[in-house]
């Protein structure tokens with residue numbers, strides 16, 4: 170596995186495989202890898218021949234400087250995991266390589282006025298800017314994003330369509346701990362007691378699935394029931410529990426096809442997010458979470 174730190178070196182690394190007809194798969198990350206990231210590489214391998222992973226803690230997407238300073242880093246472990254997963258090249262730029270004197274930023278209208286966009290000012294502008302730059306640097310055929318960051322994944326699909334970026338975006342299923350907690354690099358910050366309580370988030374999604382199966386369609390009824398479950402775990406704050414349309418991420422009063430139910434809640438000082446996608450099927454609704 171090659172580890173490259175500059176854009177020029179990455180471009181020359183990719184020239185050979187590309188000239189030989191290899192399809193390039195790309196998984197952007199901020200490092201501190203877990204099984205969720207590895208599942209993205211595995212999916213990318215099913216659709217492409219040469220795997221690139223970026224590891225870059227993107228300062229401009231952190232609306233809270235403390236969150237940036239405490240973001241976990243363990244490069245040695247990341248390299249071992251990436252290599253074992255079959256990554257061919259890791260792109261490891263530093264801040265100066267990515268942002269010399271950046272004056273151009275990418276933003277998406279409407280789709281970020283709700284959910285995490287409403288609670289993390291500037292976050293998505295930082296995400297779209299870095300992802301757009303990474304797409305231009307790597308020029309992948311395929312790029313895989315996790316469903317866990319559902320607003321990010323849906324809006325990146327939109328960015329790629331709006332800006333005519335020739336890459337296929339794949340949204341990969343959430344990978345969970347055995348008790349249901351969605352895997353996240355930030356889970357490392359949860360102490361044992363808080364970690365145990367945080368399981369109420371995935372329980373609340375299970376409850377939503379049960380209610381939908383019983384025929385409940387009101388967003389208010391479903392999210393009120395989820396709130397009760399999350400509150401039973403003693404969160405420090407709940408940012409949102411919301412049902413939105415999949416296509417434009419705007420809140421709905423009643424379940425539509427397709428919809429997303431998304432949650433963001435603090436346990437201790439750690440902000441956790443989770444969600445489910447709901448699609449109409451022949452016999453009812455399928456909940457993917």
Ligand code: PAF
Nearest residue numbers: 197198199227296299318
């Ligand atoms: O999901 C993440 O880890 C980041 O937002 C991403 C896509 C790597 C951009 O920095």
